[in-house]
Amino acid sequence: MNVADDGTPPMLGWDAITATADRIADEVRADSVPDVLVGVLRGGVIPAVLLAHALAVRTVRTVEVLHTTADGVDAVKSAAPQVANPASLGDLTGADVLIVDDVAGSGDTLARTVELVRDAGAARTRTATFVCNVGNWRRPQAPGQALTYIGTVVDGWVIFPWERA
Template identity: 30%
Template sequence: MGYLRVTASELEEMCDKLAEKIKNKFKPDCIVGVGRGGWVPAVYLSDRLGVKKLYGVKVDFYKGERRGRKPKVSQKPPLGKIRGNVLLVDDVADTGETLIVVKKMLERNAKEVRVATLHYKPHSKVKPDFFVQKTRRWVVYPYQTSEMGR
């Protein structure tokens, strides 16, 4: 299956396309980017959609060097400030586990939570409300220089 390498210019184009898909269908009051991969597109979307409230969340699957079974939120956004329409952003919907955990957490205070990703893998447990490209390949973004060595 191989790698799908995304260049910096392709990343920017994809963020523009994603913003266009979102613009007329959803008006977010804030954006929450999933770290680390979702932080870059979250910043792009914040700018392109004119959404000033931008927060981050970090989710880990690892305990030491071993991958755990369930995702664990290691850095929460300020949940008391997250209200209204929330756009949850990640770079790729792979297993969907991270998106499930974070979306459930955000739904406690939000009016509505919608999910946006650059890539969507068909086996994901979550189909994003907005995505640019469907793929089965391992996606490597320009900010992931160590991914090729795994």
């Protein structure tokens, strides 16, 4: 995916998104279908629902973990991910949980969400991201070590079909 001549980041289409969902679902299924999917609000909710349907998982929860301070290309990040209403996860005691987000930039949002899900009692926690932006990555482990399932790796911003360009 390349930046357009006018500097606009590439936009992923629905065909690419559904193909990514199918590919990630196959990988998850090969490892075992989770009991619960957790979508990271806002962007991770649509991918979580797509995966829930592909995996026939009916329990989908959400949690708001924000690391950017605004929408838009290369938005400024807060010092640490901010959590709103962690109780929205409910009781996950003993559950196999798949956390889903649309994009992993620094990796901090998913790392924080893993902590929240474990605090809620999950027995097993995995992560899935449709896009990993390695240009912003700053976790000590490489993306392939820190994240369980990655749809595609890019070096830069992308626009999803549910976002405004």
